[in-house]
Amino acid sequence: xxxxxxxxxxxxxxxxxxxxxxxxxISGHTALYWxxxxxxxxxxxxxxxxxxxxxxxxxxxxxxxxxxxxxxxVSTLTIQRTQQEDSAVYLCASxxxxxxxxxxxxxxxxxxxxx
Amino acid sequence: xxxxxxxxxxxxxxxxxxxxxxxxxxxxxxxxxxxxxxxCRKEPKLLMSxxxxxxxxxxxxxxxxxxxxxxxLLIRDSxxxxxxxxxxxxxxAGNNRKLIWGLGTSLAVNP
Numbered sequence: 001x002x003x004x005x006x007x008x009x010x011x012x013x014x015x016x017x018x019x020x021x022x023x024x025x026i027s028g029h030t031a032l033y034w035x036x037x038x039x040x041x042x043x044x045x046x047x048x049x050x051x052x053x054x055x056x057x058x059x060x061x062x063x064x065x066x067x068x069x070x071x072x073x074v075s076t077l078t079i080q081r082t083q084q085e086d087s088a089v090y091l092c093a094s095x096x097x098x099x100x101x102x103x104x105x106x107x108x109x110x111x112x113x114x115x
Numbered sequence: 116x117x118x119x120x121x122x123x124x125x126x127x128x129x130x131x132x133x134x135x136x137x138x139x140x141x142x143x144x145x146x147x148x149x150x151x152x153x154x155c156r157k158e159p160k161l162l163m164s165x166x167x168x169x170x171x172x173x174x175x176x177x178x179x180x181x182x183x184x185x186x187x188l189l190i191r192d193s194x195x196x197x198x199x200x201x202x203x204x205x206x207x208a209g210n211n212r213k214l215i216w217g218l219g220t221s222l223a224v225n226p
Contacts, residue, residue, distance in 0.1 A: 035216075041218065042202070042216045042217060042218040042219060043159070043202070043216040044216075045213060045214070045215075045216075048213070056213060058213075091158055091159075101147055101164075103161045103164075104161070104214070105161075106158035106159050106160065107158060108157070108158055109158055
């Protein structure tokens, strides 16, 4: 039983470059969430998917951030023209269904450093 | 006022001690409450959901006080392996699918 996987585990990039982060949820989980955690900070909700649709994008910090999910499985979070303040751990979680009673299972995260 | 507030700690306790954390939330319409645990440089993992009547799982007891809008976590007979950050999580009222995360309370259990 594989858990949530994310790639890459670490990413160092230069300011202004685009990055793409990948999340592979637990098989059969229809809901997928992206969070960001900066050093010493709490989890910041970015976006969630129910199937392939994203009913709530309210947490995306700017229009440089976008996410998609295809086939109800893998999701990618893209950050365009990265800035230093984008440096953080990007965590993906999945749950069987969308709903606040559902347990969210997290991946190990992608540590992004923008120089 | 933050939507979910926790004392950041750190709480330093000896092995075997009992320790309690509180968490307050701002929206009285919130319906779902959880405690997650996060080890250093690791992802959060669900510790336990918090039910209206309170619930217990081994050495861990969670309580909900709706009138005062706080939840608590009690750890009895603490172990070295309990050292972690404990995250209070509450659903965003009006958006049943969105969870609001506290900044966490840091616990260090010392030998």
